[in-house]
Amino acid sequence: MSSEVRFTDFKSDKQPTWCPGCGDFGTMNGMMKALANTGNDPDNTFLVAGIGCSGKIGTYMHSYALHGVHGRALPVATGVKMARPDIEVMAAGGDGDGYSIGAGHFVHAVRRNVDMTYVVMDNRIYGLTKGQASPTSRSDFETSTTPEGPQQPPVNPLALALAAGATFIAQSFASDALRHAEIIEEAIEHDGFGFVNVFSPCVTFNDVDTYDYFRDTLVDLEEEGHDRHDLEAAKEVILDADKEYQGVMYQNENSVPYHEQHGVTENMADIPDGAPENAMDLVREFY
């Protein structure tokens, strides 16, 4: 099937209920294109989605999918990959989902280096609950629950990933369709945890981190001649507080994904009709 797959095959027949102009449209289109371009098809792809406007992506895309509870997409995706190393696994959600309630799982999925692609639609706000501060909101960003701004520095997800030992760290912009799809494609092809933070503007609740803002400020690492295999160079751009970048910040050439490190190679869905052969050996251990 894969040779004939087009990106629209990954589209479900549900019309998105995202606000017109929401960045999540562009994020999703890029994901579908990247999946098709890397030779995947819906019946061999598993998408795990978080909770939030972003998490609705599982409904609008067509594949095997699970829309879970808030913040827990990564553990689910990890379980899927363990059971089925043969399946392409993607996880997607928002910045609140991934870096607030799910922050613990983020760190551990990164350090396990599970072979999956994790796309975070970072709009620097809680969209679905109608506009509260998120972990990536600026410290002076006024919202209904932070009338004077959160008064604390935003999380730097790229630095968090770096500190946790990430093997692939990238950032893209939902509206730069071509580059965004390219970057997701690279994350899919990476052997290990491919992490992409996507600037995906919320046109309803965030009037600071807008399309115009990113269009004006974003620096493309490709054009800068950045060496993604150079850890020091990666640290520099990731910790640069003055500029916003898109592109692949870091990729570890020697990345060995979790399932290969641990010899997890079998399709665990296949089991015998009764107890496995030599099962009585399990009993005899207790002699």
Next chain:
Amino acid sequence: MTEDLNWAIGGEAGDGIDSTGKIFAQALSRAGRHVFTSKDFASRIRGGYTAYKIRTSTDRVQSVVDRLDILVALTQRTIDENLDELHEGSAVIYDGERSWDAEIPDEITAVDVPLKTLAEEAGGAIMLNVVALGAACEITGFDVEYLDESLEKRFGGKGSKIVENNREAARKGRDYVRENYDFDLGYELDTTDNDYVLLNGDEAIGMGALAAGCRFYAGYPITPATNVMEYLTGRIEQYGGHVVQAEDELSAINMALGGARAGARSMTATSGPGIDLMTETFGLVATSETPLVIVDVMRSGPSTGMPTKQEQGDLNMTLYGGHGEIPRFVVAPTTIDECFWKTVEAFNYAEKYQTPVYVVADLALAVTEQTFSPETFDMDAVEIDRGTLVDDDSIGEWLDEQGRFRAHAATEDGISPRAIPGTTDGAHMSTGLEHDELGRRTEDTEVRVEQVDKRNRKVETAKAEEDWDYREFGDEDAENLVISWGSNEGALVEALEYLEDEGIDVRILSVPYIFPRPDLTDDVEAAEDVIVVECNATGQFADVIEHDTLTRVKRVNKYTGVRFKADELADAISTKLSEEVPAQ
């Protein structure tokens, strides 16, 4: 009961109490004797009293009693803690050369053995417990050679020299008693030709999971469930499976959910506090109709409670936990061998009915070991039912006109087809949101009702199709009915003898199914007096029985953190029987 011998070793945590007890227990079971062990341990690694008790007989033993015949005491506290269980025929083995002056009641035979010195002579002070084992062998007329195999098992990995030294240490203990003491307490440990296996409930659960084809396990360490994970680690790989130690229980259950949705038989195990954390996802598992086995090895709660103590306090939690209304199965093994078989059953229920299944065991089952004949775990009898798993060929009938897979088809029996990733045309969405047949979010009132009913119908189907039985002991015509769940069965069955001596006839029902469960209305109505026995303060199972049968029952509850003993239970039952029946 004259065949019985009750032996214990006690000291400080870190003194090797556990492994010494295990060596003796294994030796006894290899000698064809039945063994039942219990552990008394505090929630700390070093320091703190800890004891390992063995009851052994040529007959089957399945409970603890209030009697101790041979006690190996490494500390005074060991003697003090067990004073009321010692009797005139007891012997206490201790080391008089150690700094403490053992205070042992006069009528009890004190056996002073220079454990440490003899151990040093055999190659190292660390073997002093094994010297004590040798001494115990001599007192009880049990051949030291029976220890050899279990010493090999325990120390084989450390080299043959270590094994040899330990064998020597045991013999030194035996010889010392032989040469310095001349008493006969009348113990004789007969041996038989039987070959028994010795295992605990956690191990039985792990073994059941492997037999049932469990391939993926995710968990987070917690007493007393960790042994399940430790058992599976290193073994599940032999069957192509994998264990992940997750970062917390939220992650563990979500990983297991992922494994299950991907088609693997998956499991997680935890104890009360972990169940609390898993509860949100539990609802998701049920709503997305994912087959998942969740083991709750209960310890004393609430909160972190008493981590190393027995309780049956999570019944309500597993039966009712979670917001909204959640269809689920709850099975609760009553014996260690049932830990195996109910785990196998749990996987079948999970896949057949596409629901979460709780396997609820209690600490007393999890940590006590018992002997069984190997055939108890007859692997040929393991059946696997994967339910309505569709493949490329059979999926056709479940596609709608537009070729979309009806993953949550509202069938008559409530059971929908299941397609795992890779099945052509099976791609579909699963969600914790209310959804239609295709798995797509909906708030349509009709669809909502249809899906709720559909999920609940699975339970009705299961109630009708499966055998939700109980086990019965005692006199089937007795007017007195005792109902029990979980690990109390063994002690209850032995309590029958004590009650008989008092002229009290009882009928005992031991119920391994909490939900669905057998309908006990007729049994309750036929009885004069009904007592529900359980290790919790409020009588959670008694509430359920009252609810089902619309009849008031009496309650025997124990929530000290210690399991019921047979003689104590007999007393409690006979006292309860003489009390008036509560008002209807």
